[in-house]
Structure formats: C-alpha cells, structure tokens
Amino acid sequence: MLHLQDCTFFTRKEILRLFDRYRDLAPQLVPLDYTDQPDVRLPYELIGSMPELKDNPFRQRIAEVFSEDGEGNMTLDDFLDMFSVLSEMAPRDLKAYYAFKIYDFNNDDFLCKSDLEKTLNKLTRNELTEDEVRMVCEKVIDEADLDNDGRLSLEDFQHMIVRAPDFLSTFHIRI
Amino acid sequence: MSFDDKKHIRGQVLALKSFKKSRQLNCFSDCSTTVSLAFRRCGANMTLAKQTLELWRGTMKEVGGKFGTGVLSYFKFLKWLLMFNIFSFLVNFGFITIPQLIYHPTPDIPAGVSFKGLEILTGAGYFSHTVMYYGGYSNKTQGTGGRSEYNMQLAYFFTVAAYMVLCGAALIYSMASSFRKKYVLADSGLGGAWQLLCSWDFSVTNEKAVRQRKNNLRIQLKESLSEKVQVALLPLTERLKHYGVFLGTWLLSTGMALGCGASVYFLSSSGSLLEEAATLLLPFVVSLINLVVPLFYSLFKKIEHYSNPRMQVYAIIVRNVILKMSILGILCYYWMKDVANTFSCWESIVGQALYRLVIMDFLFIMLGSFFGEFLSNVIGTKCIQSLGVPEFDVARNVLDLIYAQTLAWIGIYFSPLLPVIQIIKFFILFYLKKVSLTQNCQPPRRAGRAAQMQTIFIAILFFPSFVGALSMVAYTVWTLPPSDKCGPFRGLNTTFSAIQIWMDDLNRVDAFQWTVWIYQHVIRSEIFYFLISLIILVFIYIFRQITQGRQLLITLLRQQIVNVSSGELSGLTCLVHQSCCVRSGCVYVMMLLKCWNNIFS
Numbered sequence: 001m002l003h004l005q006d007c008t009f010f011t012r013k014e015i016l017r018l019f020d021r022y023r024d025l026a027p028q029l030v031p032l033d034y035t036d037q038p039d040v041r042l043p044y045e046l047i048g049s050m051p052e053l054k055d056n057p058f059r060q061r062i063a064e065v066f067s068e069d070g071e072g073n074m075t076l077d078d079f080l081d082m083f084s085v086l087s088e089m090a091p092r093d094l095k096a097y098y099a100f101k102i103y104d105f106n107n108d109d110f111l112c113k114s115d116l117e118k119t120l121n122k123l124t125r126n127e128l129t130e131d132e133v134r135m136v137c138e139k140v141i142d143e144a145d146l147d148n149d150g151r152l153s154l155e156d157f158q159h160m161i162v163r164a165p166d167f168l169s170t171f172h173i174r175i
Numbered sequence: 176m177s178f179d180d181k182k183h184i185r186g187q188v189l190a191l192k193s194f195k196k197s198r199q200l201n202c203f204s205d206c207s208t209t210v211s212l213a214f215r216r217c218g219a220n221m222t223l224a225k226q227t228l229e230l231w232r233g234t235m236k237e238v239g240g241k242f243g244t245g246v247l248s249y250f251k252f253l254k255w256l257l258m259f260n261i262f263s264f265l266v267n268f269g270f271i272t273i274p275q276l277i278y279h280p281t282p283d284i285p286a287g288v289s290f291k292g293l294e295i296l297t298g299a300g301y302f303s304h305t306v307m308y309y310g311g312y313s314n315k316t317q318g319t320g321g322r323s324e325y326n327m328q329l330a331y332f333f334t335v336a337a338y339m340v341l342c343g344a345a346l347i348y349s350m351a352s353s354f355r356k357k358y359v360l361a362d363s364g365l366g367g368a369w370q371l372l373c374s375w376d377f378s379v380t381n382e383k384a385v386r387q388r389k390n391n392l393r394i395q396l397k398e399s400l401s402e403k404v405q406v407a408l409l410p411l412t413e414r415l416k417h418y419g420v421f422l423g424t425w426l427l428s429t430g431m432a433l434g435c436g437a438s439v440y441f442l443s444s445s446g447s448l449l450e451e452a453a454t455l456l457l458p459f460v461v462s463l464i465n466l467v468v469p470l471f472y473s474l475f476k477k478i479e480h481y482s483n484p485r486m487q488v489y490a491i492i493v494r495n496v497i498l499k500m501s502i503l504g505i506l507c508y509y510w511m512k513d514v515a516n517t518f519s520c521w522e523s524i525v526g527q528a529l530y531r532l533v534i535m536d537f538l539f540i541m542l543g544s545f546f547g548e549f550l551s552n553v554i555g556t557k558c559i560q561s562l563g564v565p566e567f568d569v570a571r572n573v574l575d576l577i578y579a580q581t582l583a584w585i586g587i588y589f590s591p592l593l594p595v596i597q598i599i600k601f602f603i604l605f606y607l608k609k610v611s612l613t614q615n616c617q618p619p620r621r622a623g624r625a626a627q628m629q630t631i632f633i634a635i636l637f638f639p640s641f642v643g644a645l646s647m648v649a650y651t652v653w654t655l656p657p658s659d660k661c662g663p664f665r666g667l668n669t670t671f672s673a674i675q676i677w678m679d680d681l682n683r684v685d686a687f688q689w690t691v692w693i694y695q696h697v698i699r700s701e702i703f704y705f706l707i708s709l710i711i712l713v714f715i716y717i718f719r720q721i722t723q724g725r726q727l728l729i730t731l732l733r734q735q736i737v738n739v740s741s742g743e744l745s746g747l748t749c750l751v752h753q754s755c756c757v758r759s760g761c762v763y764v765m766m767l768l769k770c771w772n773n774i775f776s
Contacts, residue, residue: 006185006215054387122254147740167373170375170376174378
C-alpha cells in the first residue's frame, strides 16, 4: 500500500476506493487480498464499461496506452496508474506525455496526418467531409509543427500544451 | 513507463541504499530521505483531511462532469466570493458587534417602534436601531478603565481597513497568478490545433453531453475554416458599414446606460420615498434595469458582425459592466452628496438602502432564473421547437455575482452585518442555480477559453468593483463628516480624526514614539508615496524591457529549430543578419555563439 501511495498521486483512502471500484468491475476475478500480488487482468470490455469512460471517444486508446500488454487489459497497477495520471494532481508534463501517446494511433512516436485524421473523426462522429478533414489536419500541422517535418513530435505537442492553459483541467477524469 | 518499470527502479534504488548502508554508517542521507518521505505522507494526509472539510465538493464534481469546465468556473467563482463574505462576517462580528453586544446587550429602541414583517424587505424600522447598521454602535470607550478598555472607534476603523486591505491583497494575488498562468502564455492564433488536440474535455461523462460537445466542436471547426476565407474578402464599403454599425450600437448602449443612471438619480432625489413601503421602489427599478437592459444588449448581437466571436462576448461583458457601474456610481454620488447633508443619521440610511438593494437583487436573480431558464426551457422544448434548450450564460451570471459583491463591499462600512445576508444569499443561490442548471439548461455552445474568461472576471472584480467600493469608503472616511447623533464617530470632524486623536494620545507616552514617527513621516507625508510610485514605475519599466527581450529571443530560437532540423547553413547567415537589426545586442550575440557551437560541435 505504501509503495502504491508513493508511485501514484493518490492518498491512502483514494487508493482503497479505487481498489473497490476495480473489484466491483469483476468481483469473481479480483481477490480481496493483494499481498501475494496475484496476476489478475481485467479485460478491456469491463474497463470500457465504467461510467467515467463509457462515453469517452478515446476510451479504447486510453486503455491501450495504460495497459501493459497494449491491448487494453489492465491489472490493478495499470488501473491506478491510469487514474493517477488523469487526476488533478498529476503535473502537466506527465499529462502531455500520455495525451501524446493517446493521440498517436500508430504508435510511431509522431502525430502524423493519419493520426490527426483519426482523432478528428473520433471527435466529430465522422460528419465532416473529406475535404474539411484534410483542411483541418493541414491547419493543425501548419500551426503546431515547429521543426517543419510535416508531423508533430512530442516536443511540438508539449510546446502547444504549454500555451493552452485549460489543458490541465480538461485532461482530467474525476473518479 | 509502465508500473513494473517504476517498481523495478524503486527496487533498485532501495537495494542501492541498503548496500550503501551496510558499507558506510552514513545515516544522515537516510534520515533526510525518511524525513522527506514522512513529510510527503503527512502532506497527503492533510490533503485528505482538507478534502473531507471542503464545501460542496461532490456537487461541483457532478456539475463539472455534466456541463464542463466553463460552467464549473461559475460555481467556483461563487464559492470563492462566499469565502470573502464568511471572512468579512467573522471579522466584523468578532471585533465590532460582539463588544457592542457585551456592553449594550439590548438595543435602545425608541418607544412605538416594533417589529413588523416588512423590515426583512426594507431593512428600516426596527432594524435601523439595532447593531445591523452603523448607527447602532456607540462611540464610547467600553470597559471599566484601567485594564480592559476597548476603543470602539479604533476597532471599527481598523476592522474595516484591515478587511479591505486583505481583500485587495487576495484579489491582486489571484489576478496576478491567474494572469501569469493563463493569459501571458496563451496565444490567440492557436485556433485549429488547440481545438482539435487540447479542448476535448475528458471529464464529461454524460452521453447526451458528449454528443452535444461533438456537435459543437464540429460546428466550431467548420466556422474556423470558413472564417479565414471570409475576412480577406470584405470590400471597403462593407467594412465601413460594419464600423458604422459598431459605432451606432456602442453609442446606443452607452447612452442607455447613462440614461438609466440619470433616471435613477431623479427617482432617488424625488423626495417622496420616505414611507417604508415606498422605499422599495428605487431598488426595484434598479434591479429591473439590470435585468432588462442586458437583454436589449444581446439583441445587438443580431446586427453586429464581429470577425472574432470572442470579441462579441467581450463587447457584451463591457457593456454590462458599464451599465451596472454607472448605476452604482450615480447612487453612490447621490448618497455622498445629498443624503450625507440632509439626514441626521445618514450612514444608517445608506446602510438601509444597500440592504434593500441586496435583497431586491436576490429576488430578481431568483425571478431571472425562473423566467430566463425555466420558462425558456418550456418554450424551447414544447412551444417553439426551433429555439431549443437554453444555454447557461456564464458571463451574465458571473457579472450578476460581481454586482452583488460590489454592493456588499460598499456596505462594509455602513452596515457591518450585511455579510450575513450575503452569505445566506449565496448559499441559496448555489443550490438554486444548480437545480436550474440540471433541469433546464444545456452547456454553452462555444467550448472555450474558460481560463481566459476567468482572468477577465477576476480583473473586473478587482478593477471597477473592488477599487470603486474602496474609493467610496475611503472618500467617506477621509472627507465626509460623520453624523452627530449616532454611530461610533459622532462628534468628530471626519472619521479619520479618530486616528489623529489616538496618535496624539500615544505621543504622550514615551514608549510609542516610534509609532507616532511612522504615522507622521510615512503615512501622512506625500514624499513617501511619491518615492514609492517612482520606484514601482522604474521596476515596471525594467521588467517590461526584459519581457520584450525574451519574446524576441523566443522568435529567434524558433527559427533556429527550423534551421537546425532542415540542416541549412544559410539559415545561420539569415540569423546573423536578423540579429544585427535588433536593438539589444548582447543577448543575441550570446545566442549566436550558442548556434555556432551547436553547428560545429
């Protein structure tokens, strides 16, 4: 418990509460006693059905980024890690790092045009025309790409986040 | 980094530490790590304790989840203002009212005046002889002489002064920190990128809300795509027409504000308002103006075409602020000039007028909530389907809060227990707005710039609102003669003479000569303020130059990133050329040297 408290941004009471939430998702899979560190993974479907995540357009990417196996199946540590980064107390750089990974659909450490297009489609329910999608993505890359290589690296993304003061409060899930 | 990696690293660090421990008996670093860890855990426990005591935490979470950060900022602002009022109440009650109640437990009410129900609305009658207003306080030094003496005059003055100074300091601090975090770094040119990547609110959990936000984002993106095309295409005649329309609407709105101010002045000086029920007419008219005229202002939206939708919000805010402040300004002028010379216990009269304004404002906010939100919802969903569910107008509601708080700040001197009414009002308002919001409204369509709006609201709270209230109270204390027959300062020339008398008293005691010296040579001398202003101006100039230099440096460094990544040496010569054209040389010479090192190392 103490090492969990040190490695996340939560207090003891919050960790216990999160553990109860984790357990409620699948009471028959998760044991009450975690001292011998059992290897329990909850499948993505259960995580994605949580009320805080079920309407979020990025829930699948969030689960994939924070899970160890990259498929969305989370252990308790992954679960706590996820909500710790998405809580109010996480610093901006950490949130920017994970937000970048969430938007990076093809996991190549760059936000290329196809990543931006997928992000845009998730955010607008596929209702923009092809032309509009292309124009918006081009505009984004024009504005944010500092080193002119046609795609956004982590530094470009962080630079943009520094100038968006709302980011800390929007990249936040309350649990 | 996955959790296992973190655990692995932590395990390695612990192993290293225990290895070191077995080799050296150096317990100091171990102690310091344990101590810092203990502090961190203690801090976590204190945060936990603070969270359980925090007011309305669950409600704010719920509102933020359904309606987003913009609407949540209204409720946070309300809670912050409530804290100001609670502090004011504690300070006033503790230092002014309790001593008065101890020495004069029953108020001396003249015969024939009894409590009728109307006092709750008008504040006059029975209340005007109690400790609610300035007139209810005595001017004698309480106590049995010798040990426990309590000088009511000094207590009253210093309590009000200390509260105003602390409020001012708190406002300046939050304004500066909000400005630094949210305004200086934000760039207005980040339309598309910001909207796409940073503006999605992850905390929204309601399916309907999510769908609405997606729609709004789509509409905003479409708008911003078409905006750029539009601006370039306007011919000169069109632009002249737009400027003409702007001039017309601004003249009209300022004229309406001044006209309302003049009518309030004539109404208040008409003199027929001295019976109890008729005194309610003035606050009624003021609140009616505050409710109806902003609706007119929002009609101007249809005629004007601002290129930037944010400018429209700013225009509405500025117009509303001009209206409210001009009405308050006219009322203050009337109180300072006419009431102070006409009535015998004029501070209590002013206190009563403020009480009525506060109560009437509260009633009108409730009515406004009913008509503005509930009825709009009914009309929008059942009768005229095209209107839809009303939006929660954050700007208008925050301006109402600022107006209410201005009234409370003006009333600090005239009615020490006015914060009680304000506290009750804000409490009820919180729950009322929350219920109205959840039943009737949808989140605002423009997702945006909640942080910048927050800065603007705090700035409005400081500049016209707090500074205005402070200047009015300061003018009263410094120049106006207090009334003869009631209040703690009766018989003096001005309220400030109480301090002068106290200083004269202290002068006779040797031990306090330093206080008298400070008073005479620092507070009362003009040279001191002149020097302070000069020093502050010099510092502002220096910091501004530093800021400008840094901005120039940022531009050049950005160019360097482009040049380095595309590997062009010619970029370097361009940089050299640019830096020669720049004023302050040494910073850029340093940067050049850095460039040179990077390329050739």
